[in-house]
Every structure is written in C-alpha cells, then in structure tokens.
Amino acid sequence: MGKLLQTKGMAKQISGHLIAEIKRMKEDGIDPTIAVLIVQGDPASECYAKVKQRIARQLGIRYLLTSVHSKITETELLEKIKWLNRCPSIHGIILELPLPKHLNAKKMASAIAPEKDVDGLSPTNKLACLTGDEGLYSATPQSCIRILDHFGYPLKGKNVVLIGCGETVGKPLVQLLLRANATLTVCHAYTTDLKDHIANADILITAVGKKDLITSDMVHHDLVIVDAGINETEGGIVGDVKPEVSEFVKAFTPVPGGVGKITTMILFENLVKAVQLQENKKSIEKREVQRSESL
Numbered sequence: 001m002g003k004l005l006q007t008k009g010m011a012k013q014i015s016g017h018l019i020a021e022i023k024r025m026k027e028d029g030i031d032p033t034i035a036v037l038i039v040q041g042d043p044a045s046e047c048y049a050k051v052k053q054r055i056a057r058q059l060g061i062r063y064l065l066t067s068v069h070s071k072i073t074e075t076e077l078l079e080k081i082k083w084l085n086r087c088p089s090i091h092g093i094i095l096e097l098p099l100p101k102h103l104n105a106k107k108m109a110s111a112i113a114p115e116k117d118v119d120g121l122s123p124t125n126k127l128a129c130l131t132g133d134e135g136l137y138s139a140t141p142q143s144c145i146r147i148l149d150h151f152g153y154p155l156k157g158k159n160v161v162l163i164g165c166g167e168t169v170g171k172p173l174v175q176l177l178l179r180a181n182a183t184l185t186v187c188h189a190y191t192t193d194l195k196d197h198i199a200n201a202d203i204l205i206t207a208v209g210k211k212d213l214i215t216s217d218m219v220h221h222d223l224v225i226v227d228a229g230i231n232e233t234e235g236g237i238v239g240d241v242k243p244e245v246s247e248f249v250k251a252f253t254p255v256p257g258g259v260g261k262i263t264t265m266i267l268f269e270n271l272v273k274a275v276q277l278q279e280n281k282k283s284i285e286k287r288e289v290q291r292s293e294s295l
Ligand SMILES: NC(=O)C1=CN([C@@H]2O[C@H](COP(=O)(O)OP(=O)(O)OC[C@H]3O[C@@H](n4cnc5c(N)ncnc54)[C@H](OP(=O)(O)O)[C@@H]3O)[C@@H](O)[C@H]2O)C=CC1
Pocket: 140, 163, 164, 165, 166, 167, 168, 169, 170, 187, 188, 189, 190, 207, 208, 209, 210, 213, 227, 228, 229, 230, 231, 259, 260, 261, 263, 264
C-alpha cells in the first residue's frame, strides 16, 4: 500500500496562519469579505458553496452568498458582477462553475475585477500566472504544488505527467510546474499511449473529471499520484484514480481528503492577498490625489 497523503493536518496549519492574518486585518479596521455567486441548477456547486461557507466562518471571514435563477441572462449576470466589483466592502468574488449553457463562462469570468478574482479566472490573472507576475492564481494548481512540497516530494528535475489541460486546473498548473523546474508531459483526451508516458513519470497529476481513468495496470511502485479530479457519485465524491491503484504506487492523495481541502484554504489565502492588493491600490490612489492637489 502506498503512503496516504491526507491533507487534514496541512489544512489545519494553513488555517492557523489565516486566522492570525484575518485577526490582524480586523484590528486594522478591515473586515475581509468574500461574495459567492451561484447560478441555480448545479447541485454540486451549491454543495461546494456550503463547504466554503463553513470554512469562511471558521476563519472569521464574512461570506455573502448570492443565488440567482438559472434563466438569468448574460446582461443581468454581468450587472451583478459589476455591482460586486464596485462594492468597496467586498474583497473577493467567486463565480461558481459550471454555468448553464446559455451563459458564456469565459465572458462572465472576464468581467470580475482582477484584484477581486480569488479564483484566478480573469484574463489579467491568467496572464500573471503565465508570466510569473504578481496576481491571484487559480487555487487548485497551487494546491497540487503545495501538497507535493509539504510531503517532501520536490519537483525540480522530476518527470511529471499531467493529465487534463482544463481552464481551472490543468492549464495554470502547466505554468507552475515549469516554474518549479519539473520536466513536463501534458496528456489529454487525444493522448493514445497514456500508460507509456506514466511508465517514465516520477509524479502523476490527474485533473480530468473521469472516474476510474487511472487503473492499476497503468502505474508503478515509484510513482507519486496527486488526484485533483472530482466526480460526483451516489456514495459521495471520488477522484480520477481507481481506489485499488493505491496498492501499487509509492504515495497518493485521497479524494475526499486530498487536493480539495487545500484548494479551499488557498482560495482564502487568495482573499487575504486580494485585500492587500486593494489596500495598496487605495493608498496609491490617495497619494496621487494628494500630489495633484498640491500642484
Ligand atoms: N480538487 C479540487 O479542488 C478541484 C477539482 N476540480 C476538478 O478537476 C477536474 C478538471 O477541472 P477543469 O480544469 O475545470 O476541467 P475541464 O473540464 O476544463 O478539463 C478537463 C480536461 O481533461 C481532459 N480530458 C477529458 N477526457 C479525458 C480523457 N479520457 N483522458 C485524458 N484527458 C481527458 C480534457 O481534454 P480536452 O480538452 O482535449 O477535452 C481537458 O483538458 C474536474 O474533475 C474538476 O471537478 C476543479 C476545481 C477544484
């Protein structure tokens, strides 16, 4: 049996740091606030929104949930996003995905003010992730990297196979893995020889959303697996890796209890960063006004 990389303890550590930071902000008169926007109709999104609400409460973060009707038009949703952008007491905005088909997720995510975009989905933040500039990066890719670091699996010089190059996880993760000096192979729906690629890998990261994608015959005893996939089943959530695979690898993250727990914590780390970005912006604006007044 491979080593079980359970992230409960790691999540507790991060939450300890966050609680202290949020307390400091409150003493400075800032009440860190996150707004979560849900378009009704996806039960999983409603469930994740509740998980975030529970954690926000534990951390002392103000959490505002707006649930809108599934028939909302793009124009109406854009208005809601713009209102949240303008609202000075809101520091972070999450638009739960997926959206109903008539709403263009990319267009909606692009409307979120970059300094409030704690999910890292706006074009400005995606570009920052690509170039390594300061910004708010997507939480799940950061979660995968932090878990490997926490459990002592350095990425430098390692062969990493990443399966899935979706917008939330795979694509931004490519940038973070390259920056960590890993040698990277990216596989996707058209990859035909997945098993051959995995044979050469030290680390396998799956971010697809397909139950039982990885089976025992595809892995080896020196492999570390990070399973970022989430699949809803009647018995709860499962990852992309078939459970018995754990017998045949060096180490693996469980689902639940692995990547997801840290994703939520990093989302709130992003909120703290968002508050700092907005405070910096405000003090720069204030200085500009003072300078122009003194001219
Ligand atoms: N654990 C966590 O905290 C989080 C988990 N997730 C989960 O991560 C997964 C990925 O999310 P996201 O990036 O938004 O997903 P997308 O749906 O945007 O991307 C899925 C990717 O998987 C690829 N793919 C589809 N079928 C196969 C296959 N049979 N073999 C190999 N690759 C395949 C797709 O390739 P192609 O483009 O060629 O179709 C695409 O690149 C989902 O399960 C999601 O629920 C998301 C956020 C947080």
